[in-house]
Amino acid sequence: MANIDPDKVNQAQNILENAQSIAVTLPVDPSVDKVASALSLYLSLSAAGKQVTVACSTRMTVQYNELIGVDKISTVLTGSSGRNLVISFPYQEGSIEKVSYNIENDKFNLVIEPREGFPTITQEMMKYSSSGGNIDAIVTVGCSQLEELGNLYSNNQDLYNGKQIINLDNASNNNNFAKINIVDTSAISISELMNDFINQLGLNMEPDIATNLLAGLTSATDNFSSGEVTASTFETAANLLKQGARKKQIRKSSQAFVPQMKQPAAPTAPIAKSQKTPFGLKTSPTPQTDQSQQSGQRGKFQPPQFQRTQQQPGSDFQQQKPPVREAGKSPETPPDWLKPKIYKGSTLI
DSSP, X not given: OOOOXXXXXXXXXHXXXXXXXXXXXXXXXXXXXXXXXXXXXXXXXXXXXXXXXXXXXXXXXXXXXXXXXXXXXXXXXXXXXXXXXXXXXXXXXXXXXXXXXXXXXXXXXXXXXEOTTSOOOOGXXXXXXXXSOOXXXXXXXXXXXXXXXXXXXXXXXXXXXXXXXXXXXXXXXXXXXXXXXXXXXXXXXXXXXXXXXXXXXXXXXXXXXXXXXXXXXXXXXXTTTSTTOOHHHHHHHHHHHHTTOOOOOOOSSSSOOOOOOOOOOOOOOOOOOOOBOGGGOEEOOOOOOOHHHHHHHXXXXXOOOEEOOOOOTTOSOOOOOOOOOOTTOOOOOOTXXXXXXXXXXXXXX
């Protein structure tokens, strides 16, 4: 269980209860754990009747697709009553030739002309949102400082001025930039911290919220194989399962790993050598055969052919023949075989 100061939770609860429009923000290139936590808070506050926006400067990739509500994450920071219309579509560097407008029959026409050689912009590519609205409270998730928010902060610094900000994080380098800083460095994941935060706020823990938190906890602990996993981690996972959490397979990256198989090395022909053997015998060199002949003879044992060399006179090795005893004649024994033996010597023991 996370270590959260109850007084800070009460202060955060007062801010969120009095706010009509709330923005939940994520840093650039967030982990699955951070995205899962932000979406869980977004879903719980939305279920409580709040106007909530969840935003991240980084576009969501396929590794986040299993998280519930990931399609609600915007790349711009908007409020409940934004007056600015934002039209977004995928852009490639140098693909736009000209942007112009005209007014015809009391209609404002925005004309976007693509450059030659680039694909045409279609209606299916368009996304519409609003900006410049009023935001009463901001909750940052997994952010050590405001600059980590990227464009969400650099393009909207006036929105942060004087706003009541709640900072939720578990990083030791968090600089406590907000009015309410709920930072627990002992929490193994932000999902574990967010689970306790939502419960202490008295918000409903619906199955979709529990599913996201379990996915974030699983990703942060590498499927509970991390050395930092404690009994509290398993207790949190068990409670989420009791709340109806469903296990989901979260990808670690957007690109799958494809193993590369090594090609076996081509067999090389053996080199014929004269092999030395004991007792002056010498084997003849093994004749070279082609590949087809070797494959046909594979698996058959062929005894080596030995060639006896002619012994030269005066060599060190002479073949010894055992003595032949004549038939019917007993072997001769030494004449002193039965006499007692007396040791004589000058050595004293």
